[in-house]
Amino acid sequence: IASGGNAGLAAAWAAAREGVPATVFTPTTAPPVKVARLRALGAEVRQVGAEYAEAERACAAFVAERGALASHAxxxxxxxxxxxxLVDEIVAARPSVTTVVVAVGGGGLLAGVAAAAAEHGLDxxxxxxxHCRALHAALAAGRVVDVPVASVAADSLGxxxxxxxxxxxxxxxxxxxxLVPDEEIVATRRRLWHDHRIAVEHAAATALAGAPKPPPDGEVCVVLCGANTDPSDLAG
Known part of the structure; x- marks a missing residue:
């Protein structure tokens, strides 16, 4: 699997549980804390290129050469x-929720949440x-398009x-x-730590940074997805 880190961690955990080897391709920019956790789970980590797309190409070449079972992030x-x-869990815990907020990178979380939200009548x-706007650009074009990526959250949403x-x-x-600017993402991440002592990745803070105000007749649930982070920069 090619991953910025988090999907790779899931694959590595599952592989370790089943007793099979896992090879995870990450960009060289993957946070050291994620790489260390991947190796602790027993995965072979190969770091290729500065972006997820480069790691993905290397992963595809490896699969073609070795005949390995491939997964996608x-x-x-x-x-x-x-x-x-997780939408079923949200509704069970908070029936008054009317809106679910998620961050988007490649869209796996969004696709699943949006499908389940439709079943529950949620927005x-x-x-x-x-500057990691793959979904926004695709909506504007009416089709999937490639975009440049440059954000503090690019390690997860890139x-x-x-x-x-x-x-x-x-x-x-x-x-x-x-869309939200990087400055707001950084400020939101720090605010989560200082106000609630919750340490999250910039990807998770992205969701909260773009969350709307709750409507008078409902609640907003923000999915803070991604806590594989080094909290040392949150001190103070």
């Missing part, structure tokens, strides 16, 4: 379906950094393109796409 219906189950807000499933769900009326 986000463009995989089963991954999306698994992510969507979805899909949040991206201004996909150059979203999945076709994510785009389809984002085009549905209950889903809204928003």
């Amino acid at each position: 986000y463009d995989q219906p089963l991954v999306a379906a698994g992510a969507g189950t 979805v807000v899909a949040v991206e950094p201004e 996909a150059r393109r979203v999945s076709a499933d994510a785009l389809w769900w984002a085009q549905q009326p209950h889903v809204r796409s928003v």
Whole structure:
């Protein structure tokens, strides 16, 4: 699997549980804390290129050469379906929730959440950094397109393109796409720590940075997805 780190951690954990080897391709920019955790789980880590797209190409070449079983970090219906189950948990815990907010990289989380939200009659807000806008650009073009990526959250949200499933769900009326600047992402991450002692990745803070105010007759639930972070820069 190619991953910015988090999907690789899931694959490495599952592989260790089943007793099979896992090879995870990450960009050289992957946070050291994620790389260390991958290796602690027994995965072979290969760092290739500065962006996820380069690691993905290297992974594809490895699969073609070795005949290995490939998984995808986000463009995989089963991954999306698994992510969507969290909506059932949200509704069970907070029946008054009317809107779910998620951050978007490649769109696996969004696709699953949007599908499940439709079943429950909920709205979805899909949040991206201004300079990692694969979904926003795809919506504007009406098709999946490649975009440049440059954001403090690029290690998790730095996909150059979203999945076709994510785009389809984002085009549905209950889903809204928003962009947030890096400055707001950084400030939100620090605020989560200082006010609530919650340490998250910039990707998780992206979702909260783009969250709307709760409506008078409902609640907003923000999915803080991604806590594989070094909290040392949050001190003070």
